[in-house]
Amino acid sequence: MNAKKGNTKLVLLTVAILVLGSVFWVYASFSLLGPKDLGVEYTHEDYVNALEKTGIQIEYEGMTGEELEEYKLNAEKKSIHDYNFEFSDYEQKQFTLTAAESTALLNEIAPGFWWFDDLQVKVLPDGTMEGSSTADIKRLKEDLYSDVADDVPLPLPDSLNIYSKGRVSVVNNQLSGDPENFYLGAVQLPDKYLEEESVNTMEDYFPRIYTVVPGLEITSLTSNSNGEFVFDGVIPQKVSVTKK
Template sequence: MSEEKSKVKYVFMIAFLLIIGGVFSAYASFSLLGPKDLGVEYTHEDYLSALEKTGMEIEYNGLTGEALEEYKKDATKESIHDYNFEFSEYERKQFTLTAEESTALLNEIAPSFWWFDDLQVKVSPDGTMEGSSSVDIKRLKADLYPDVADDIPIPLPDKLNIYSKGQISITDNKLSGNPEVFNLGPAPLPAEYMADESVSVMEDYFPRVYTVVPGLEINSLTSNSNGEFVFDGVIPQKVSVTEK
């Protein structure tokens, strides 16, 4: 067995132990209750503001603008493998997003394909970032991690609420993190499992979530003292999605 796959099993075994340890109280958190509320509420105007700052224009099966927004209201989850994605007109962009704008963008830009629901993100004045969401584990394994999905030694729930807090940044597409808290459902990851080895595995595998966009270059993603996310990188200005 490769060292890489051994590390993956190590992290998922930790998750399994936490799930078993809190199975009765966790059931509601996994299946019935939403993820931790960070108090971030966004509006449609926050989403439009975020889109304007990024410069991105999205077309989905010929739908754009308000027609696309209406379609999204009743859209169901779909596999990225059933669609063709065309990214074009890449430009370097530098902008800041508020917690509301960031949360709106993450929830609304591609809800049919996004693996995270009811997501909230925020930044504290000291630069600490918080994130909370319900994760579609089943679709994540199929879409982004098929190469290691069969190596997970235990069954995981199809959906799982997560919450994280800590110092996080991205430089040249590489994630760096110093987590203070990481919760799976209601159970916190014990301190002994927040060591460098576990964090290193997360840093190796989580970038697949954003590098799924070909040609995306995140020169830096940090935060400022105003509680905003600060982005500098190269992103596509045109995104076209069509059925295969």
């Protein structure tokens, strides 16, 4: 009898540990465990190549070049509303970026203001694009989506790992997407949120992330058979950032 009670307690304890472990894993996957690794690694050379192709030169509080790169190593997150951004010398540009160069540019060009950490992007052989990052939901709501933040039907943590896969393109600054998968942490977004109405809503609001740059004109952003991102549009060649 005592042996049976002991076995029952052991089984219940094991089940409880498994349940708690599963709950922790799901919760931790939202931000603590890091985003999905797409296998895209980049070097400083990839970032330099990306800057050369785009032609962008950045000055932050008087810092440029190596001085700015050194400062960025420990840069704190800042609100775009606390700074003045001056964009100038706009030029028409056509270029291609590899997955490593694109990932380097997105992570390194403005880490103090960018809303996504540990971001990776890549193009699969069939032209499908993948993206993975940790999104700073709190700052996104404050900087870009304060007008609709209260309309989100689900409570979201301040930081959230996201992963997406599908066909994506931008034509004349308008995003078009055909998502196959979208994950929030380890939880896949239900299919009803990937249907046309929901996708159209995402296409309406996502461009705020890149049209925050005044005068930016993305004539087209697609991919090619070499797994590269292909850009055609008008972008500023000089960016100056100063505190208000």
